[in-house]
Amino acid sequence: MIFWTKIRKSLFIEQNVTVLSLTLLFILIAFFTWYPILPIYLRELGANDLQVGFSYTLLALSFTLMQFIGGILSDRFGRKKLIVITNFFFPLLYFLAAKSNNWLSLISLLAMANILNALQGPSFFSIIAESVPKTKRGTAFALIELFLVLGITLGPALGMILISRVEIKYLFYFTSFTTFLCAIAGVLWLKETHHLRIGKNNFNSYKKLFNKKMFLIILVFTSLTLLYNLTTNGPFISLYANEVMSLDKSKINLLFALGGFAAVIYSLWGGKIIDKWGSKKVLLCSASGLGIFVILWSLSSAWLLIISMFGMLNVFAQSCTIAYNSFIADITHQQSRGLVIGFIGTCTGLIGSIGPSLGGYLKCQFSPSSPFWAGLIFALITSLLLIKVKD
Numbered sequence: 482m483i484f485w486t487k488i489r490k491s492l493f494i495e496q497n498v499t500v501l502s503l504t505l506l507f508i509l510i511a512f513f514t515w516y517p518i519l520p521i522y523l524r525e526l527g528a529n530d531l532q533v534g535f536s537y538t539l540l541a542l543s544f545t546l547m548q549f550i551g552g553i554l555s556d557r558f559g560r561k562k563l564i565v566i567t568n569f570f571f572p573l574l575y576f577l578a579a580k581s582n583n584w585l586s587l588i589s590l591l592a593m594a595n596i597l598n599a600l601q602g603p604s605f606f607s608i609i610a611e612s613v614p615k616t617k618r619g620t621a622f623a624l625i626e627l628f629l630v631l632g633i634t635l636g637p638a639l640g641m642i643l644i645s646r647v648e649i650k651y652l653f654y655f656t657s658f659t660t661f662l663c664a665i666a667g668v669l670w671l672k673e674t675h676h677l678r679i680g681k682n683n684f685n686s687y688k689k690l691f692n693k694k695m696f697l698i699i700l701v702f703t704s705l706t707l708l709y710n711l712t713t714n715g716p717f718i719s720l721y722a723n724e725v726m727s728l729d730k731s732k733i734n735l736l737f738a739l740g741g742f743a744a745v746i747y748s749l750w751g752g753k754i755i756d757k758w759g760s761k762k763v764l765l766c767s768a769s770g771l772g773i774f775v776i777l778w779s780l781s782s783a784w785l786l787i788i789s790m791f792g793m794l795n796v797f798a799q800s801c802t803i804a805y806n807s808f809i810a811d812i813t814h815q816q817s818r819g820l821v822i823g824f825i826g827t828c829t830g831l832i833g834s835i836g837p838s839l840g841g842y843l844k845c846q847f848s849p850s851s852p853f854w855a856g857l858i859f860a861l862i863t864s865l866l867l868i869k870v871k872d
Contacts, residue, residue, distance in 0.1 A: 495612040498621050500670045501605065502628040504663035509632025511659040514640035515652040517737040518730045520716035521723060522649055526584035530720075534841020536588040537716050538834050541706075543592035544599050545830020552603035552823020560608040561673045567597040568664035572657045579653035603822040610810040611674035616756070622806040623752025630748055630799055634741030641734035697870055698812070699828045704863040705768060705801065706833025711856035712775045713798045715837045721779060721849050726787065736791055743792030744799035751803045760811060764804035765867040770797035772860025779850045 515522070523533050555563050574594045581587040613621040643652060712718065722728045722736060755763050771794055778790035809822060840852030 495621075496670065497608050497612040497672055497674065498624060500666060501609065502625055504666050505625065506628040506632045507659050508656075508663050509629060510636045510639060511652075511656040513633050513636025513737070514643060514655065515649050517637050517640070517719055517734055518644065518649075520719045521730060521733075523584045523587070523716075526582070526587065528584040530845055531838075531841050532584065533716050533720070534837045534839075534844070536584065537710070537714075537837030539588055539592050540595055541710050541714070541830065541834035541837060543595040544602075545827050545834060547596050547599040548602055548826035548830065549820075549823040551600040552820040552826075554600070555604040555607060555823070556820050559673050560604040560611070561667075561671045563604040564601045564608070564671065565664070565667050567601040568660070568667050570594075570597050571660040572664065575653050575657035575660060579650040579657065599826070602826060603820075606806065606809070606822055608671070608674050609806075612672075618807055618810050620752040620756065622810070623748055623750075623755070623803050626751070626799060626803045626806075627745060627748035629802075630741050630744035630795075634738050634745055637734035637737040637741065641731045641738065644730050644734065694871065695825075697866065699825060701863055701866045701870060702805070702825060702829040703832045704859045704866060705764075705805070706829045707836045707839075708768060708772060708856050708859040708863060709798075709801075710833055710836025711840045711852045711859065712771065712794070715840055715852065717840050717844065717849075717852040718775075720844075721853075725779075725849050726782075736788065739788050740791045740795035744795045747796045747799050748803070751800055752807075754800075755804055755807050760804045760808035761867060761870065763800060764808055765864045767797045767800035767804055768860045768863040768867070770794075771801055772857035775853045776850075776857055779853050 520533050520537075523536055528536065551563065571594055574590050574597075578587055578590040578594075581590060609621055609625060610618055640652065709715075719733055722733050728736065774790055774794035774797055778787065778794055781787045781790050809825065812821075840855065843851035843855055
């Protein structure tokens with residue numbers, strides 16, 4: 482135990498970062514046994530393409546609406562309390578999702594889970610930023626993203642094995658059990674980092690939300706959210722792989738596992754790149770890279786080329802996420818960090834959540850690759866707007 486503590490400290494990994502990294506890993510392994518094939522499962526439950534797009538819009542919207550409130554509660558009552566309380570609702574929601582037999586009830590339960598994620602999101606982000614020195618935030622967020630993509634990699638790999646042997650509802654039961662164990666871990670080992678709470682009548686932090694720079698930042702991240710929801714966070718990659726590339730569920734899970742593996746490799750040194758070059762510059766380049774490589778992936782036909790292009794787009798998506806987290810941490814202060822993060826998340830998500838519906842409409846009206854071309858447009862807009870943001 483002492484040996485492990487010394488290793489953890491030598492790597493600048495505080496206990497909170499370690500606990501959140503490990504619990505995130507196990508939750509995502511369980512979650513991603515079924516998430517890559519969720520669009521196909523929704524169609525099996527009776528949803529058409531427009532309804533699948535609407536489902537993902539609902540999921541994206543539900544993840545944003547409560548972030549602002551979550552940020553206020555985080556600054557008012559502390560980081561740990563909000564994370565711990567919301568964690569104990571996930572097991573019940575995934576248990577009920579396993580019993581759903583139509584697409585609308587399933588999406589409703591998953592949307593409720595996203596609302597809880599939105600409530601705890603600012604606390605999760607803030608507790609990481611506040612658990613390490615400022616000079617090591619890039620490394621800390623890279624570590625979190627490393628475990629995140631490990632989960633995204635191992636989950637589909639496990640799902641590829643299980644999906645041909647068990648019904649998908651048992652994968653939801655597995656997720657329910659895993660989230661319960663991780664909720665207990667949070668109670669036992671998370672430490673509070675925010676002890677200076679904002680009073681109910683303190684409006685100084687709210688004034689910081691309304692200025693020209695914040696408006697430009699919101700535009701940048703709105704465009705980035707639209708890029709995500711049209712590509713990696715939307716249903717269109719799985720649908721395209723199934724309909725155009727003729728990949729079955731197991732192959733799709735394998736594709737996501739290999740893409741996640743590429744992101745894992747990048748995460749080993751992605752934080753150091755940000756620490757050296759700065760989060761803004763890395764985010765600018767990564768957004769453009771994601772938009773370009775999702776197009777190159779959609780134009781691929783040979784299996785090795787499909788894997789290679791998918792790996793590259795996952796690397797740029799991972800780089801975007803790490804740079805985004807580090808950038809947000811750099812422009813916020815501890816006293817109001819939860820509030821600002823929640824405000825940005827809500828504002829950008831409200832508009833960005835139309836991405837899946839927009840992509841569904843484009844797919845029906847034009848071609849299966851239309852959402853990716855729209856994503857490229859928003860990738861370029863994101864990069865151009867970032868140039869205008871002053872350091």
